[in-house]
Amino acid sequence: MISLAGRDILHSWGKFVFTGVGLGLLIGVTLSMAGVYRGMVDDAWSLLDNSGADLWVVQKDTLGPYAESSSLYDDVYRSIRVMPGVASAANVTYLTMQVVQGGRDVRAMVVGVVPGGPGEPGQPGYLVAGRHMTRGHYEAVADTAAGFKLDEIIEIRRNRYRVVGLTRHTVSSAGDPMIFIPLKDAQEAQFLKDNDVILQQRRRTSENPAFDRPGVPGLLDSIITSQSTNTYVNAVLVVIKPGYAPEEVAEPIRRWKRLQVYTRTQMESILIGKLIATSAKQIGMFLIILATVSAAIVAFIIYTLTLGKIREIAVLKLIGTKNRTIAGMIMQQSLGLGLIGFIVGKIAATLWVPIFPKYVLLLPGDAARGFFAVMLICLLASLVAVRAALKVDPAEAIGG
Amino acid sequence: MKLPPLKSRTAALLAVLVPLLGVFIYVLLRSGPLAPIPVTVANVEKRSIAPALFGIGTVAARYTYKIGPTVAGRVQRVDVDVGDKVRAGQMLGEIEPVDLDQRILAQAAAVRRADSSLLAAQAQLRDASARWSFADKQAQRYEKLLQARSVSEEAVAMKRQELRVAEAVLASARAELEVARQERVRNEADSAGLIEQRSNLRLVTPVDGLVVARNADPGTTVVAGQSVVEIIDPVALWIDVRFDQLSAGGLRAGLPAQIQLRSRSGQQQRAHVLRVEPLADAVTEETLAKVVFDTLPEILPPLGELAEVTVALPALPAAPVVPNAAIRRVDGQLGVWLLDDGDLRFAPIKIGATDLDGGVQVREGLTAGDQVVVHSRRPLSARSRIKVVEGRPGVAL
Numbered sequence: 001m002i003s004l005a006g007r008d009i010l011h012s013w014g015k016f017v018f019t020g021v022g023l024g025l026l027i028g029v030t031l032s033m034a035g036v037y038r039g040m041v042d043d044a045w046s047l048l049d050n051s052g053a054d055l056w057v058v059q060k061d062t063l064g065p066y067a068e069s070s071s072l073y074d075d076v077y078r079s080i081r082v083m084p085g086v087a088s089a090a091n092v093t094y095l096t097m098q099v100v101q102g103g104r105d106v107r108a109m110v111v112g113v114v115p116g117g118p119g120e121p122g123q124p125g126y127l128v129a130g131r132h133m134t135r136g137h138y139e140a141v142a143d144t145a146a147g148f149k150l151d152e153i154i155e156i157r158r159n160r161y162r163v164v165g166l167t168r169h170t171v172s173s174a175g176d177p178m179i180f181i182p183l184k185d186a187q188e189a190q191f192l193k194d195n196d197v198i199l200q201q202r203r204r205t206s207e208n209p210a211f212d213r214p215g216v217p218g219l220l221d222s223i224i225t226s227q228s229t230n231t232y233v234n235a236v237l238v239v240i241k242p243g244y245a246p247e248e249v250a251e252p253i254r255r256w257k258r259l260q261v262y263t264r265t266q267m268e269s270i271l272i273g274k275l276i277a278t279s280a281k282q283i284g285m286f287l288i289i290l291a292t293v294s295a296a297i298v299a300f301i302i303y304t305l306t307l308g309k310i311r312e313i314a315v316l317k318l319i320g321t322k323n324r325t326i327a328g329m330i331m332q333q334s335l336g337l338g339l340i341g342f343i344v345g346k347i348a349a350t351l352w353v354p355i356f357p358k359y360v361l362l363l364p365g366d367a368a369r370g371f372f373a374v375m376l377i378c379l380l381a382s383l384v385a386v387r388a389a390l391k392v393d394p395a396e397a398i399g400g
Numbered sequence: 401m402k403l404p405p406l407k408s409r410t411a412a413l414l415a416v417l418v419p420l421l422g423v424f425i426y427v428l429l430r431s432g433p434l435a436p437i438p439v440t441v442a443n444v445e446k447r448s449i450a451p452a453l454f455g456i457g458t459v460a461a462r463y464t465y466k467i468g469p470t471v472a473g474r475v476q477r478v479d480v481d482v483g484d485k486v487r488a489g490q491m492l493g494e495i496e497p498v499d500l501d502q503r504i505l506a507q508a509a510a511v512r513r514a515d516s517s518l519l520a521a522q523a524q525l526r527d528a529s530a531r532w533s534f535a536d537k538q539a540q541r542y543e544k545l546l547q548a549r550s551v552s553e554e555a556v557a558m559k560r561q562e563l564r565v566a567e568a569v570l571a572s573a574r575a576e577l578e579v580a581r582q583e584r585v586r587n588e589a590d591s592a593g594l595i596e597q598r599s600n601l602r603l604v605t606p607v608d609g610l611v612v613a614r615n616a617d618p619g620t621t622v623v624a625g626q627s628v629v630e631i632i633d634p635v636a637l638w639i640d641v642r643f644d645q646l647s648a649g650g651l652r653a654g655l656p657a658q659i660q661l662r663s664r665s666g667q668q669q670r671a672h673v674l675r676v677e678p679l680a681d682a683v684t685e686e687t688l689a690k691v692v693f694d695t696l697p698e699i700l701p702p703l704g705e706l707a708e709v710t711v712a713l714p715a716l717p718a719a720p721v722v723p724n725a726a727i728r729r730v731d732g733q734l735g736v737w738l739l740d741d742g743d744l745r746f747a748p749i750k751i752g753a754t755d756l757d758g759g760v761q762v763r764e765g766l767t768a769g770d771q772v773v774v775h776s777r778r779p780l781s782a783r784s785r786i787k788v789v790e791g792r793p794g795v796a797l
Contacts, residue, residue: 013413049779052729075683087732115646127725128775128797131758134724135454136644138708144796164758165725166796168777184644184684217626231683242732340417343424350427364434 005332008309019301020337024344026294031349031362031370033290037283038361043171044271048264050170050178051092052121053237055250056262064260065094065235066173066267067275072259074187077236083253085244090114091233092122093186096176099146100155106146108179109172110156112186112233115139121237124180130165136182141165143177156181157189173275175358183233191230201227291373298341298374299381302334306385313389314397327386331379338378342371436787438797439776441739444722446768449755450715453651457641457691459661459705461612461634466627467603469495475620475628478603484611492611492629495601495622504598507591514584521573521580528566528573535559535566603628610634612703634700637693638674641709642686650713651676657691662706670694673711716753720766724758726774727751735765737773737780744773744782 009016047066056065057072057080064070077089093112098105113122115133123132124141130150133139140161142148145168152163161181170178181189193201202224205211211223238261240249246263253261262270272280306313316326346367353360429435478493480486542559545551613630616622639659643651653676659669670693677688691709701707726736727749735748749765766772773780777797780786789797 010409010413013409013416017413017416115644126728126776126779128777130725132724132727134754134756134758136647137454137456168796217623239732340420343420347420347423347427350431353431362431364428 005329005336008312008329009333009336016333016337017340019305020340021344023298023301023337023341025348026297027341027345027370027374028348028352029345030287030290030294031345031367032353032356032360033283033287034366034370035349035353035360035362036356036358037280037287038363038366039356039359040175040276040280040283041272042361043175043359044173044276045268046169046171047173047271048267050125051237052123052125052239054240054246054264055238055253056267057089057236057238057253057257058234058260058262060258060260062260063270063274065092067270070234070260071232072234072236074183074231074233076257076259077233079257080236080238080253080259083249083257085240085249087239087241088121089236089238090121091183091235092237093183093190093234094172095186095190095234096172096174097156097189099179101148101152106148107176108142108146109174109176110186110189111178111180112183112190113180115182121239122180124165124167124170124178126167127165128168130163132165133180133182134164137185138162139164139182141167141180143170143179144168145171145177146179154179156185157192158195159185159189161185169359171359173271187230187233191232295373295377295381298338298377299384302330302337302378302381303385303388305333305337306330306382306389310389310392311397314392314394317392317394318397323390326389330386330389331382334378334382334385335375338374342374345370345374434785436785437776437778437780438789439773439780439786440790440797441771441788442723442726442774444720444762444766444768444770444772446718447721448715448718449721449753449759449761451650451713451753452756453643453647453649453711453713454756455641455643455648455686455689455709455711457639457707457709459637459701459703459707460640461632461703462636462638463607463633464612465605465607465609465631467492467605467629467631468625468627469603469622470600470624472621472623473498473601475616475618475622477618478614478616478628480611480614480629482611482614485609486605486611486631487608488606490605491602492605493603495603497598497601500594500598500601504591504594507587507594511584511587511591514580514587518577518580518584521577525570525573525577528570532563532566532570535563539563605629605631607631607633632703635696637696637700637703639671639691639707639709641689641691641707642681642684643689643711645680645685645687648687651687651689651711655711655713657709657711659691659693660708660710661697661701662708663701669697671709710756716761719752719761719763720768720770721759721761722749722766722772723774724754724760726772727760728780737776738766739771739773739788744780744784744786746782 057076058064059070059072062068062070074091077091080086081089091112091114094109095112096107096109099108099110111122113133114120115136127141128144130141133141138159138161140154140156140163142154142163142165144166148154148163148166150163150166153160154163155161156179167178167180170180172178192198205224205227206220212220238249238253240246246265250261250263253259313326349362353362473495476494476496480490480492486492539556539559539562542551542556546553546556609631610633611629612632614628615626615630616628622628651673653673655673657671657673659671660667661669671691672694674690674692677690680687691711722736727734728737728746729735730746733746733748734751735746738745738747747765747770750763752761752763754760773786775797776786778784
């Protein structure tokens, strides 16, 4: 018993392999697109993971701090800290801005965290180089995607920070790398105006006769000082004590502190359902079209491959080959093509994924699903080809 | 005849497919969740660490003298400008005296008039005294004549009465003199008071110092207590430092410190903590302290310049120390990933003091010589496959 399919493949193996590679690149694109979608969702997840919080306390009636802006007084955390079930509460600020390093600037999400030590909410969970912040000012931990190196000096607004540690895969939902700096510096960076604006504000205030009264020396100074202080943060990250359910801790804070509190599940639905919903749908739509087009192309390739050897099939039929053998040959070739395609596609996707600027996540589950989908499409496509092959009149072998 | 070409074709096909399969398996195992996670490890060392506190502050003058009038007035002149050095007692400016000079003249005239009144009173006293001594002598002579019965009783009574009148006039003249004396004292005191008030309008520095602000120029009306000129003692500078309360433990007076001024990057100045303020800032959650230079920089920093201050605490007794990058929080517990014969195990720890270079003392949970994971490319779990790589300083995994 010789394998008809094997024989046929060997007969024109170059054509077969190159068709497989071409198909594989197409499958690779589809897999990468799935990876882009997964990466986008995973970025949102890692944003939540990296904050290390169980609850997010934000300004009332906002979807903060990621999906909407929110501001709270920075002493609110003290009253939250004493609520039942709260293990720790930490202030945090988030601000997407340009960070300058030696003449080039990087768009980054600057995260202001309480420099309370490792493991505190808001601090990066793990590092790939360097150390965590130890000083309360002018140190930064940056994501490797920002392209900074250890001990480099970066500029955020008017202050300079030394990069003391590097993290990986700590990005905002828009994919901007995060840069962690101490909270007080971040508050300043977020709310302090540049020098020109401060000067103009001082001038405006000093020209206001209500503030510059001759009988009250010092009033103007006090007003100017009060204008340039800032006591706001964007959210309070709360870690709950073991044994408490998140909702059980969140409810009293909502009720008695009149603040908005989100649990992990709610935050996920905000991020995935609201913040990245449109772009995720966009990618998803593209993925569906790409998958459909790939399926169609696979089907056409197999169909044309079969049609290309219609004369040989007619000969086979003429010499009395069973229909089942012919169908088996076509199907085996088709599945073989699919297998090579999938392998090439998976390799290609894995090789080019690290070059992508944003995080692309190739899940083994997606690969497995992709494998079965490819096989199924090949099988279906081969059915059409089989039908065409079986309809061939053996007379064509001679007549043609 | 057909077999050899077939074989070579099979070989060619295999030559393509087998490496492809090999690459596929390699890719499957070396990337994605199945790939080993590169980590760097460190041995737990038993060593002593010297914790340090880090704060920022501004250069401030220890003493600021705000020189201004004690009553409202218009500034007549200001003799000094910002940057001038002044000596104790030097006149810096003057407030317009309005009519004070004229009132001093009037008062001087009043003093001179009181002098004249005094002279007149003294003359009156001499006159009264002369009249009394004559009346006294007359009375004594008439007494003797009465004993010799050569004058009448009536004449003697008249002389006695004259003597008493003279006595009263003398007493009155004495009192007048006293009145004139007191009047003069009063006028002199009034005059001195006016001169004193006049000198109070002169702005005089009580100390040697440096003029740092000139808040009013001639013609400006200032209220009582408003400063016209501000003077500092330039050799008494200190840094008003704020330490985050989270990392202010152990801060006390006398500890050595390093000051780095914002304008002098890379130049550390030696200093020490002068005092820790008993009052902390409740709003910003900071502890305040004053730090002074051991020796003042030759070029004085401007007041208000930002300074970073690192205070060194005494070294602690040796204890197991791990880098702070090794510490993770897993399921709400603080700990490190221990490397046990190539297997990962999460060991909960209790941490103690930390230093500014990232060393953390472990109070419980680790012993010296344990191997812990410091950096990892991805989050770890107990089932993670890891590959220990040699960490190169400054290079990310």
